[in-house]
Structures are given as C-alpha cells and as structure tokens.
Amino acid sequence: MSPSAINTEKLEGWNRPPLIEPDGEGELLEVAMGPHHPSTHGVFRMDLALDGERVIRLKPVFGYLHRNHEKLGEGQSYLASMPFTDRLDYICSLTNNWAYALAVEKLVGQAVPERAEYLRVILAELTRAQNHASSIGFLLQEMGASGTPLMYAFREREKILDLFESLTGSRMMCNYMRFGGCRVDASDSWLAATRKVVAALPAFVDEFERFLSGSEIVMARCQGVGILRPELAVNAGVTGPMLRASGVNYDIRKVDHYGIYDRFKFRVPLGDHGDVYDRYMVRILEIRESIGILEQALKGIPRGPVMDAKAKIRGFRPKPGEAYGRIEAPKGELGFYLISDGGPNPYRYRVRPPSLINLTILEDMCLGSNVADVVLIFGSVDIVLGEVDR
Amino acid sequence: MKTVEEIKAAIDAAVPGAATTIVPNPSPSGQHSLLLDREHAVAVAKFLRDDAELALDFLSNLTGIDFLDKEIAEKVKVTRQVTKTVDGIEQTVEDTIEETRKRVQPGYLETVYHLFSVAKKHGPVVLRMRTVNRSDQVEMPSLTPIWRSAEFQEREVFDLYGIVFKGHPDLRRLLMWDEFKDHPMRRDYVEPDDFEYEPTPHDDVLAKAAAHRAAMDAREGTGQ
Numbered sequence: 369m370s371p372s373a374i375n376t377e378k379l380e381g382w383n384r385p386p387l388i389e390p391d392g393e394g395e396l397l398e399v400a401m402g403p404h405h406p407s408t409h410g411v412f413r414m415d416l417a418l419d420g421e422r423v424i425r426l427k428p429v430f431g432y433l434h435r436n437h438e439k440l441g442e443g444q445s446y447l448a449s450m451p452f453t454d455r456l457d458y459i460c461s462l463t464n465n466w467a468y469a470l471a472v473e474k475l476v477g478q479a480v481p482e483r484a485e486y487l488r489v490i491l492a493e494l495t496r497a498q499n500h501a502s503s504i505g506f507l508l509q510e511m512g513a514s515g516t517p518l519m520y521a522f523r524e525r526e527k528i529l530d531l532f533e534s535l536t537g538s539r540m541m542c543n544y545m546r547f548g549g550c551r552v553d554a555s556d557s558w559l560a561a562t563r564k565v566v567a568a569l570p571a572f573v574d575e576f577e578r579f580l581s582g583s584e585i586v587m588a589r590c591q592g593v594g595i596l597r598p599e600l601a602v603n604a605g606v607t608g609p610m611l612r613a614s615g616v617n618y619d620i621r622k623v624d625h626y627g628i629y630d631r632f633k634f635r636v637p638l639g640d641h642g643d644v645y646d647r648y649m650v651r652i653l654e655i656r657e658s659i660g661i662l663e664q665a666l667k668g669i670p671r672g673p674v675m676d677a678k679a680k681i682r683g684f685r686p687k688p689g690e691a692y693g694r695i696e697a698p699k700g701e702l703g704f705y706l707i708s709d710g711g712p713n714p715y716r717y718r719v720r721p722p723s724l725i726n727l728t729i730l731e732d733m734c735l736g737s738n739v740a741d742v743v744l745i746f747g748s749v750d751i752v753l754g755e756v757d758r
Numbered sequence: 759m760k761t762v763e764e765i766k767a768a769i770d771a772a773v774p775g776a777a778t779t780i781v782p783n784p785s786p787s788g789q790h791s792l793l794l795d796r797e798h799a800v801a802v803a804k805f806l807r808d809d810a811e812l813a814l815d816f817l818s819n820l821t822g823i824d825f826l827d828k829e830i831a832e833k834v835k836v837t838r839q840v841t842k843t844v845d846g847i848e849q850t851v852e853d854t855i856e857e858t859r860k861r862v863q864p865g866y867l868e869t870v871y872h873l874f875s876v877a878k879k880h881g882p883v884v885l886r887m888r889t890v891n892r893s894d895q896v897e898m899p900s901l902t903p904i905w906r907s908a909e910f911q912e913r914e915v916f917d918l919y920g921i922v923f924k925g926h927p928d929l930r931r932l933l934m935w936d937e938f939k940d941h942p943m944r945r946d947y948v949e950p951d952d953f954e955y956e957p958t959p960h961d962d963v964l965a966k967a968a969a970h971r972a973a974m975d976a977r978e979g980t981g982q
Contacts, residue, residue, distance in 0.1 A: 431933040436918075436942055477786030602815050602876045605907025616876060623879045689785020692819065692872050692882055703819050705870070708785070720819040720872075728910050757933060 396424060399739075403432050407510050407743040410753030414730075414742070421738045426731040430724070433757035441717030446472055446547070446684055446706075449717065454541040456719060457755040460499050462491045462532070463697040465545035470626060471693030471704035472547045476686045479676055484549040485628045486669040490562065491532075491544070492695075493658040493665070497569060498525040499698035500609070500651040500658075501576075503750040507648060508580065510747045511589050517580060524572045527565050534558060548679025559666060566662045573655055581652065590645035594733040594745035597642060604729045607722050608700030610749060613650045614642035620696035627695075631668070632661045644748040651750075685712050699723055699750055719758060723751035759880040760812065762790045768812070772805045773798055781886060791870070791884035796898055799887055800925075803904045806873065806883070814883055817905035819872035820912065822919035824892070824945045827865040834859050865892045867921050871901070889921060892944075900926035918943035 402413035411432035417425035437456065441449045453468045454461035466488055473480065480488075505521030529539040535558055536542040536551070544551050580586050596606070601614040611618055619636045621629040637653035639646030686708040694703035700722025707716035726749050734742045760768070766778050769792070776798035781791045794802055806814045833856050840853040867889045874881030889896045900923035902908045912923045913932040920941035923929055931938065940947060 431931075431935065434933040436933075438918075439943055474787040475785050600906070603906045604909075605817055605905065607818075618876045618879070687784065689783050689787065690789065691785055691787035692789060692884070693787075694818070701818060703872070705819055705821060705872070707823065716821075716823050718819070718821045720821075724910060725907055728907060 401739075401742070403429075407747065408753075409506065409747075409751060412751075412753055412756065414746070416739065416742070418739065421740075423734050423737055423739065423742060426734045426742070428727055428730055431757055433753045435758070437719060437758040438717055442713060442715070445712045446686070446714060447681070449714075450545070451541065451543040453719075454543055455754055456721070456758065457697065457699060457702075457723065457752045458540055459502065459752055460495045460698050461540055461542045462495045462544060463695060463702065465542065466492055466627075467693065467695045467697060467702040468704050469545040469547055470695060471691055471706050472686070474693045475689060475691035475706050475708060476547070476680075478548045478679060480549055480627075481673050481676055482628075482670050483553070483672045484674045484676075486665050487550050487554055487674065488545065488627055489629070489632070489665045490662060490669070491535075493661045494528050494531065494562070494565075496698045497655045497658045497662075498528040499750075500655050501525055501572075503698075503747075504576070504648060504651055507644075507744070507747040508586070510743050511586065513580075513586075517576070520572070520576060524569070527568075531558070531562055531565060534561070546675065546679070546681070547684070549673070549675035551674075553674045559669065562662075563666050566659060566666065569659050570656070573652060573659075577652060581649070586648075587645065589741075589744060590648060590748075591643055592641070593644045593737065593741050594748060595641060595643050596729060596733055600729060600732065601642070604732075605725045606700070606729060607726065608696070608698070608750075609647060609650045609654060610700065610726050612636060613639035613646040615639055620694060620701055624694070626693075632664050634658075634661050644744050647748040647750075683712075685710060690716075694720065697722060699752070699755070700726055719755075721755045721758060723749075723753075723755040727751060727756065762792060762883075765806075765812065765883060766792060768809065769802050769805065772809070773801045776802050778802070789882060789884055791886050793886045793888065796887060799899045800901065800904065803885075803901050806885075807904055811878075812883070813875045813877045814873040814881070816874045816876045816881075817871060817901065817907045818874050818882070819870070820901075820908050820915065821870055822915040822921055822943065823868040823870065824919060824943065825865045825868065826945050827892070828863040830861050830863055831858055832861060833857070866890065867892055867896055867919055869898060869915060869921060896920055897922045897924050899924055900929075902926050917941070920944065 397418040399416045399418060400413055401416055402408040403411040413429040415427040415429060416423055437452065440452060450465060450468060453464040456464050501521040502525050505518035508517040532542055533539045535554055536544040596614050598614045598616045601611050602616055615638050617636055617638055622636060634657045637650045637657065639650050688708055688710045690707040692703055692705045694701050701720065702722055703720035705718040705720065706714050709715040730746065730749065733745050762780050766780060769776055769778050777795040779793045781793050783790050806812055835854055836857045837852055837854045839850050841848060841850055869887050871885040873883040873885065887898055889898060898921055900912055902912060903925060910932060912926055913930060915921050916923060916929055917931040917934055918941055930936065
C-alpha cells in the first residue's frame with residue numbers, strides 16, 4: 369500500500385474500536401489476565417470480557433512498574449539520567465542511550481566524532497538483532513513451542529551480550545554513550561570478536577527459519593490473526609516492525625538519517641497483511657538487514673577519538689531551549705523531549721515510549737478473536753514493561 | 759517542508775479566527791513551535807492532518823509541562839506627594855522615586871505535540887496549548903478524535919499533570935491507581951508521608967512517620 373492512499377476521512381469512526389455484541393445465550397465472563405500471567409512479559413494486566421472464547425472487550429491496565437522515571441530525570445543532572453535510560457527497555461539499553469544522547473546533542477548542538485558514530489551504529493544493530501531474536505523466541509514460547517526456540521534465540525543473544533559486557537562492563541545495563549561520543553574506545557580484539565559473532569549470525573537465522581517459518585503449526589496459528597490495517601496503524605502512532613508489518617514504509621533510519629545511517633545500504637522489510645506472521649517475518653528480515661549494516665560498519669570503521677574534544681562534561685548547563693530527538697529503536701520510535709531553563713537539570717525530561725504507544729490498538733486487534741490468540745497478538749507487539757510504565 | 763511561518767499562514771487562511779502564535783526556540787535544534795488557542799485547536803489539528811501538502815498524519819509525542827506561578831520583581835517609578843520642609847516652611851511637593859514591586863505572573867499547564875508525516879516523511883511540527891491556570895481552569899480539547907495515538911498519552915498527562923481533556927472517550931488515570939488523588943509530575947507535588955521508604959528508618963524519616971501516625975490516631979479518635 370502506498371502511504372498516499374491513506375484515507376483519513378474514514379478515521380473519525382475509529383476513535384473507539386468497533387464494539388462486538390455477544391451473540392450467545394450465555395453470560396459474559398470477565399477475566400483479569402495478569403498482572404502475573406506468564407505471557408504478559410512482566411507485570412501487565414488485560415481486563416477481558418469474554419463471550420465463550422470470543423473477546424468482546426479488552427482494557428489494558430498499566431502502572432505496576434511505574435516509578436516516575438520522568439520526575440527522576442528532572443531532579444538530577446543531564447548525565448546522571450544516562451544510566452537510568454538503561455532501565456527503560458532493559459533488553460535494548462544501548463539504543464536507549466543513543467536516543468537520549470541524540471536528544472541532548474540536538475539541544476546543545478554537539479558534534480560526534482566519526483569513530484563514535486560507527487560504534488553507535490554497530491552497537492545499535494547488534495541490539496536490534498538480539499532484541500528481535502529474543503522477541504521471536506518469546507512469541508514462539510507463547511505459541512506453545514515450549515523452550516527450544518527460545519533457548520536457540522537466547523544462545524545467540526548471549527553471544528551478543530558477551531560482546532556488550534567486554535566493551536561496556538555490563539551485559540544489559542551498559543551506560544555506554546555520552547553527549548558527544550562514547551565512554552570508552554573499542555579495541556581491535558573486540559572488533560575482531562564482533563566480526564566473528566556477526567559472521568555466525570546468518571547461520572542462526574537460517575536455522576531458525578528452517579525449523580519455524582514454514583512450519584504448518586506456526587502458519588496456522590499466526591496467519592490472519594491480529595490484523596492491523598495501515599491507516600489505523602499510522603493514525604494510532606504505531607511505529608517500528610509493527611508498522612512496517614502493516615505495509616507502511618517508515619523507518620526513521622531512512623527518514624531522519626540520524627547518525628551516519630545514510631552511508632549504509634539496507635532495505636526496509638515490509639509486510640502485506642499486517643498479521644502476527646508478518647510481524648514475525650519482518651523481524652526475521654530485519655535481523656538479516658542488520659547483519660548487512662554490521663558488515664559494512666565493521667569494514668568501514670575508522671581510527672580516531674571516540675569523544676569530541678570540545679564536549680563539555682563537567683558543569684554541563686545547556687542554554688535555554690528545547691529539543692526532541694528520536695531514533696529507530698528495535699521496538700519503534702524512541703524519542704526524548706528535553707527542555708532546558710539554563711540550569712544543570714532539565715526542566716522537563718520526557719520519554720516517548722514505543723512500547724506504550726504500540727499498545728494503543730491492542731483492543732482493536734484482539735476484538736472478536738479467541739483468548740489463546742490474545743496471547744499471540746500481545747506477544748507480537750513486543751513490549752517491555754520497564755518502558756511501558758516508566 | 760514548510761517553515762513555521764508558512765504553516766502559521768496556512769492555518770490562518772484555512773481556519774478563520776484561529777489565534778496562532780509562534781513560540782521561538784533559541785536552542786540549536788531550531789524546533790520552533792506554534793501556540794494554538796483552545797477553541798480552534800481541533801479544527802487546526804484536523805486541517806494539519808488532512809492538508810495535502812502538510813499531511814501530518816502521525817502524532818508522535820504528546821506531553822505536558824508545568825509552569826508554576828512566577829514572582830517577578832520589577833522597578834517602577836512612582837510619583838507621590840511628600841511633605842517637606844523647604845526654607846523653613848512646610849510644603850507639599852511631588853517627588854519621584856524608584857520602587858521595587860512584586861507581581862505574580864500566574865502559572866499554567868502546557869501540552870506539547872510533536873507531529874510528523876508518514877506520507878511525506880517530514881517533521882517535526884511542534885504544537886502547544888496552554889490552560890488558563892493551574893488550579894480550576896485546566897481544561898483542554900482532546901485531540902484523540904484526530905489522532906488515535908493521543909489516547910493513552912492524554913490519559914497519562916491527565917494522570918500526572920491533571921489536565922482535563924474534553925472529548926476524550928475514556929479519560930482515566932493511566933499509571934497511578936484510580937484512588938490516587940494528586941498529580942505527581944506537577945512541580946509543586948509533595949510526596950505522601952505515610953510510608954517509611956527506608957529499610958532502616960532514622961532521624962527525619964522516623965519523625966515524619968511518627969507525625970503521620972499521630973495524625974492517623976487523632977483522626978481515628980475523633981471517629982472520622
């Protein structure tokens with residue numbers, strides 16, 4: 369579907385999802401699914417109204433992990449918020465770091481050295497590969513493919529996390545990027561180890577696909593389930609693989625060209641139907657594109673400093689103003705909105721969480737489907753509660 | 759991509775009566791914003807979304823900001839009648855002196871909208887809206903009928919800032935629990951003292967908890 373064909377006139381009626389009336393004789397059953405349901409990826413609750421197996425209403429309930437991250441950000445200096453961004457989407461801490469660093473760099477007009485830009489791309493694409501691998505693993509786990517696919521995905525994820533650990537000192541809470549570069553330089557041996565891991569990734573994706581993509585059970589469970597129309601996806605602010613699975617060509621790496629993404633050749637995988645299977649497939653294809661970017665970046669990385677010499681670290685007080693910076697995080701558009709009043713702390717520190725906003729249309733996708741499919745549809749959104757509740 | 763001045767001109771032409779002002783942003787990011795009036799905001803938003811050239815079909819970010827009442831000290835020249843003794847005779851003369859007066863600029867709550875276009879791949883266009891004050895007139899039109907992505911974000915702003923969005927289909931708290939009374943993201947928010955938040959409470963934490971317990975006991979004693 370071309371984006372220009374989006375018909376906005378019809379959208380007025382979509383303010384509320386179309387309500388389905390129960391057709392049976394029996395009573396409606398109200399089920400609180402979660403907050404400790406194993407398929408909710410953390411503490412998240414869906415209040416369902418069921419007519420037999422059919423979902424008539426679905427209301428998501430948030431806030432079990434809420435710690436007012438934004439208020440914390442207002443109470444401390446700009447740099448002190450950097451380690452806190454690791455805890456938003458704790459699967460992808462490095463892309464969170466990048467989004468925050470990018471917003472602050474926009475706020476003060478800070479340049480980033482070449483080598484640091486390459487390192488950021490390498491780390492972001494590794495993050496994307498391991499996020500997509502584990503999210504597919506979780507999806508299959510919820511489908512009933514108990515254990516094995518998830519462990520295959522986690523085996524690969526662990527290799528990437530080992531790389532993160534040897535570079536940044538931590539597997540998941542990396543706290544690696546700074547305003548104007550990166551914290552430490554990568555050694556040649558680290559780059560060699562990364563090349564080795566990247567070279568082994570295609571075999572993992574092939575293996576995964578050989579077992580699962582053509583599997584009759586996977587296709588029967590996923591195809592035609594949880595369809596999201598492109599018009600609604602755009603209007604509801606859905607971003608990331610979810611949006612592209614609905615066939616909308618919108619990748620912030622291609623649109624904004626932030627960092628140095630205009631130097632790499634890669635394609636944007638798009639889905640046709642916008643169902644769970646397309647979301648699975650788009651993620652698989654995005655891992656393959658990420659491998660391509662990684663190969664180009666690892667070939668082209670120059671020598672040089674990783675921090676801008678003019679970057680101000682102590683006594684960092686941006687001039688009054690505001691900036692919104694966003695990147696294509698593995699889950700969608702991750703943005704940071706900062707307002708400075710000239711002080712050492714931001715006056716306003718806002719995180720635009722892709723996980724929360726992608727859940728806006730959860731009810732629309734689930735209405736009329738079975739409870740068993742709700743688990744799948746929810747799994748295909750790919751959320752992390754640390755980011756939803758902040 | 760049009761500049762903010764061009765967008766303002768387009769809005770003025772398309773929505774008669776809309777009072778739009780440009781809020782400049784001195785930061786190097788250069789993201790200037792447009793301040794909308796509350797009455798015409800929905801019409802302006804609809805125009806921005808449906809206009810063929812702008813096509814801002816994607817509301818990415820919606821958030822609130824709190825601006826407290828500000829006390830401004832300014833120097834004013836005041837003329838007043840002063841009784842003076844001139845040449846041994848008491849006279850009333852006019853005298854001009856400089857005086858520092860304090861004026862309270864009322865605070866307000868603000869919402870910010872970051873719009874992008876998926877169809878045209880441009881943006882951001884930044885919109886703003888302000889409430890009248892921070893206490894009793896905190897209403898604002900909801901943009902959920904125009905952009906569905908505002909649904910949860912407006913609920914979040916309502917929850918954390920207390921801005922009431924008129925026309926929102928389901929305006930409930932999003933992150934705090936329903937019984938919660940205050941709005942934690944407001945800058946004058948005071949955290950409740952009814953929990954001991956340290957594993958080994960000491961000094962002022964203990965004093966706070968003791969004061970709270972005393973207040974609780976007093977309330978129970980009066981049967982309230």
